[in-house]
Amino acid sequence: MNEPRPARRLFLRAGAATGAALTVGGLAAPAASALTADGAAAPAVAAAPGGFPDYTYVRTLLTPSQLKYNPTGEIIFPCIRGTAGRLANPLGRYYLYYGPHDAPGGICLAYGDSLEGPFTEYPNNPIVSNNWQPHYKVSHVASAHVMWIESxxxxxxxxxxxxxTTRLARSKDGINFTYDKVVLSTSMLPSGTTETSYARVFPHELPSRGAHFVMLFMLNNTSNHRDIHWGWSADGRNWTFDQQPLVxxxxxxxVNVGGPHLLYRNNSTYVVYNKDKSSGGDIMITEVGNDFSKRTHLGVFYNSRSAAPENGRAAAPSFGTDGGVPYMIYEAGERLAGSIAMARG
Known part of the structure; x- marks a missing residue:
């Protein structure tokens, strides 16, 4: 097995499968050559580019029309997190964060005991709204990425x-959050930047930069073409951002790329991200290396199906491993007209 470096192991095991993983529910993953960005071991199965599992759609987990909180008829950007050994008296072994994008948006929660589903909608959604006084009042909030901080x-x-604007909030139970601060805004990137959003944060050691975390996000500018950008941080709160695109x-x-997520395999680091539907609607993969110095584009990571629910678009993946089986939870369907689906590796 290709083991992570000792310094990285500290952070990945601490965040362990913040996507659901090595010790969630007492299940231990078998020896393998892969790690998700949250530290979950993945078994050797059929290979996609980079030797990753070849994920196959299994079922839809959440459909807007079946949800009590459904102000806009659309939901986006799932984030799956394991709760066992972290939260006292959780509602389930897994928390699935998601929500609508369009105004008023709202960060929502569903919970379940298996990555296969079913997931139950939290009755008091949204858990974070677009009006959080005295901190902000905005048209919408969306794209929650949640990370377990062991310390x-x-x-x-x-x-x-x-x-x-990307913001940070913190919680002891994964439901009730306390506002912290703004961590990313257009003012921190080059002139002409119009959007900095859809951020995900991961434990990752960059000794040369004194960093223990990296952030991936989508940037739009006056050209109206979206790229993947990144930044690094020692504490997850205060950030430095590369002024040039990562992808x-x-x-x-x-035409546009977005929804980035970090993955590890074979002692290297990769970014997966989605193309817009007009460019194929698939999830792509690029090797960036452990120090983010590479830009090796490996092609399609997950090929979206023309059939429902994907209808030619898969996006914004989140990953977890349960009992040695790798899972991908993602947006399926046209943007702002889709559902949350599950694929298995």
């Missing part, structure tokens, strides 16, 4: 609202 025994939530839309023949 403080907290769930940290990164979310955007407006599209120009340009032109690098992979797309």
């Amino acid at each position: 403080s025994k907290e769930m940290w939530m990164y979310f955007h609202g407006e599209n120009t 340009r839309h032109t690098d992979v023949g797309a």
Whole structure:
């Protein structure tokens, strides 16, 4: 098995499968050559680019029309997190964060005991709204990415609202959050930047930069083409951002790219992200290396199906492993007209 470096192991095991993983529910993953960005071991199965599992759609987990909180008829950006050994008296072994994007948006929660589903909608959604006085009042909040922080025994939530601003909130139970601060805004990136949103944060050691975390996010500018950008941080709260794209839309023949997620395998680091539907609607993969110095574009990571519920678009993946089986939870269907689906590796 390709083991992570000792320094990285500290952070990945601490966040362990913040996507559901090694010790969730007492299940131990078998020896394997892969790690998700949250530290979950993945078994050797059929390979996609980079040697990752070849994920196959299994079922839809959440459909807007079946949800009590459904102000806009659409939901986006799932984030799956394991609760066992972290939260006292959780509602289930897994918390699935999601929500509508369009105004008023709202960060929502569903819970379940298996990555296969079913998931039950939390009755008091949204758990974070677009009006959180005295901190902000915006048209919408969306795209919650939640990460377990072992040192403080907290769930940290990164979310955007407006599209120009990413914020951080913190929670001991994964439901009731305390506002922290703005962590990303258009003012921190080059002139002409109009959007900095859909951020995900991961434990990752960058010794040369004194960093223990990296952030991936989507940036739009006055050209109205979206790229993947990144930043690094020592504490997850205060950030430095590369002023150049990590993945340009032109690098992979797309009009727009977005929904990035970090993955590890074979002692290297990869970014997966989605193309817009007009460019194929697939999830792509690029090797960036452990120090983020590579830009090796490996092609399609997950090929969206033309059949429902994907209808030619898969996006914004979140990953977890349960009992040695890798899962991908993702947006399925046209943007703002889709559902949350599950694929198995």
